[in-house]
Amino acid sequence: MKLAEIAGILDAKIVCGKQPADDEIKFGFSSDLMSDVLRLDAENMLLITGLANLQTIRTAEMADIKYIVFARNKKATAEILKLARENEMVIIETPFSLFKASGLLFHAGLKPIY
Amino acid sequence: MSFNIEGGNFSRAGYASSEIKKLLKQLNVDPKTIKSIVISLYEAEVNIVAHAYRGIMEVEIDDKKITTRLKDEGPGIPDIGMAMQEGFSTAGKRVREMGFGAGMGLPNIKKNTDEMNIVSTVGVGTELIMVNYF
Numbered sequence: 001m002k003l004a005e006i007a008g009i010l011d012a013k014i015v016c017g018k019q020p021a022d023d024e025i026k027f028g029f030s031s032d033l034m035s036d037v038l039r040l041d042a043e044n045m046l047l048i049t050g051l052a053n054l055q056t057i058r059t060a061e062m063a064d065i066k067y068i069v070f071a072r073n074k075k076a077t078a079e080i081l082k083l084a085r086e087n088e089m090v091i092i093e094t095p096f097s098l099f100k101a102s103g104l105l106f107h108a109g110l111k112p113i114y
Numbered sequence: 115m116s117f118n119i120e121g122g123n124f125s126r127a128g129y130a131s132s133e134i135k136k137l138l139k140q141l142n143v144d145p146k147t148i149k150s151i152v153i154s155l156y157e158a159e160v161n162i163v164a165h166a167y168r169g170i171m172e173v174e175i176d177d178k179k180i181t182t183r184l185k186d187e188g189p190g191i192p193d194i195g196m197a198m199q200e201g202f203s204t205a206g207k208r209v210r211e212m213g214f215g216a217g218m219g220l221p222n223i224k225k226n227t228d229e230m231n232i233v234s235t236v237g238v239g240t241e242l243i244m245v246n247y248f
Contacts, residue, residue, distance in 0.1 A: 034213030038153050039222055051213045055160075058128030059213065062135070062156040064149055079125075 001025045001110055003067070003090060006046065009104050010069065010094035016081050017066075017090035025067055028110040030102040034059040042113045048105070050074055050098050057083045066090060071098040119162045119169040121188065124212050127163040130171050131155040134180075141175070143248055151180055151246045154226040157219045158242055162186045164209040166239065179228075179247045190236040198224065 003019040030048040031037055037059050046067040049056055052074035060068055069092045076091050084091050094101050117130035135152045162169035166188025174181045191197050198220050205215025224230050229245035
């Protein structure tokens with residue numbers, strides 16, 4: 001799935017980064033618990049989370065996750081954006097709940113990791 | 115190479131692991147191996163920030179392996195067997211608010227390292243040694 005399609009479905013704003021032209025986002029994982037995110041083994045994954053803090057970005061950095069959706073209208077702070085840019089990540093902000101965002105993307109064909 | 119880790123400072127948590135990740139990339143280590151290494155480093159770094167007063171991360175890299183020694187001054191772990199069980203945690207509210215404290219850290223370090231050794235003294239601190247082969 002392309003980023004523009006995801007942003008459209010989520011009525012979302014891409015606040016940082018862009019998708020490389022040949023990258024396809026295949027999987028989605030929704031969690032506020034970074035401990036669980038650190039246990040995943042997946043590539044081309046979108047992380048949907050309501051936890052908007054620096055540790056979300058650090059976790060994504062360690063787990064090689066490039067795409068992050070902040071749900072529940074959470075906003076990325078300047079500090080978050082700076083670290084995300086350093087790591088060439090894409091940050092998307094959606095007003096939808098974690099449940100709604102996940103449901104819409106699942107319905108549109110984004111695959112679960114398990 | 116060594117890094118000081120400050121207990122309780124979540125805005126710095128991950129800095130040392132991030133620096134090691136950059137270095138391993140420069141050394142052209144296989145990306146899957148890098149991921150396992152940095153995930154265990156980061157879990158260990160977050161453990162010190164979450165539980166200890168202060169700590170130090172010492173990293174040694176040669177052509178075959180990376181060895182990391184994390185030594186902290188902190189409350190120590192009374193029962194390492196319990197701490198190694200998934201879901202067991204003594205983390206407080208603040209740690210949980212940061213997205214951690216689910217009792218997955220040490221089990222996840224074990225999963226991502228080739229060798230892991232942990233020694234702890236209650237009231238003094240904890241020492242964790244991790245080895246990953248390239």
